[in-house]
Amino acid sequence: MGHRCCTKQKIKRGLWSPEEDEKLLRYITTHGHKSWSSVPKFAGLQRCGKSCRLRWINYLRPDLKRGSFTLEEEQIIIDIHRILGNRWAQIAKHLPGRTDNEVKNFWNSCIKKKLISQGLDPQTHTLLSSHRRITTSSSSNFSNNNNDSFLIITSNMPNSANNNAPIIETSQGLSSSSSLPTNNQAQPSVVQAPSSIVTSSDFCYEPSRIIENNNSNNSNVSNIICSHNYSRMNNSIPSKNSLLWNSRTDHDAEDFRVQTLEEGQGMQHSLHAADDDDDDEIREANNIIEMNTNASLEGSNNDNNNNNNFDFGLLESVLNSEFMSHDINYMDELAWNF
DNA sequence: AACCGTGACAACCGCCGAAGC
């Protein structure tokens, strides 16, 4: 049973012969591909347009990088997969010369097994239950020992096509009553960020500290969760009043800074998004955006944003992953207060 | 030499959303 476009004509299937490749290559390089459905006809191929497209994209395209994945590429895939999941096309965009099919195959044949052998769930990047040393409560609950244990920034990402400034929500601390906030509880403070701060729902990430994830209910909404995991980087507990860390925003990027100023008086965020030249979505590289907010750290109502886009399931998994997969002792020494 | 398991890669399938009519 072929694809609909294949049913009308006699269609060859299976592996492509060198002659077919030659025909397709010659046609595309001279005529381009305005309409894939008409390519086989004009190129003299007994294939469906879809098959031609796939062959071109995955094999014949001149800008493809062949050969094994490098360790760096592997790490990029893992990092982005942690954030985006099985969005192979999005992941591949961060790997010049690689196709989604390649990335997917590499993941399924290599990375997946490697993660499993390390005791990690390849889908969630958290420890497999058999490897857990700390047990947690049910997935709907999260508990910690301090109200001000972490900072959450939730950004309401715009489409890359529009220039609306994203909404950045900040919230500090979760209830220590062991359950996550619900929609009826105090809402995070909301500030309007400059439009240059974020242009993509998937470019800004820091594997161990910041998680950004599309909300399943709204593809334009992403969450960035920053946990207070500073001491691992700085080998010290961060000061209460000034907090700064770096993180990666892309494979060649390094800056994403959040600076927290006087507790209770406000917060200052300094975001530095690095660029990926090949990605239209990542336009605002190297802009240092500072925004001062008067957001109360206690959380406040806001007049222009009522959505509750926190992905608490994600949050929990992130935190579980964070604390269990990296450094158990870290939990003991972590000072939660700023 | 034959068989089998595995890994890597290629290709197909079915679904979905956008665009055009």
Place this chain on the structure above:
DNA sequence: AGCTTCGGCGGTTGTCACGGT
């Protein structure tokens, strides 16, 4: 507004090479 076509995507299957038994 509803239908069709098309391109894009992720999941799955097929194919081939290779090494071990």
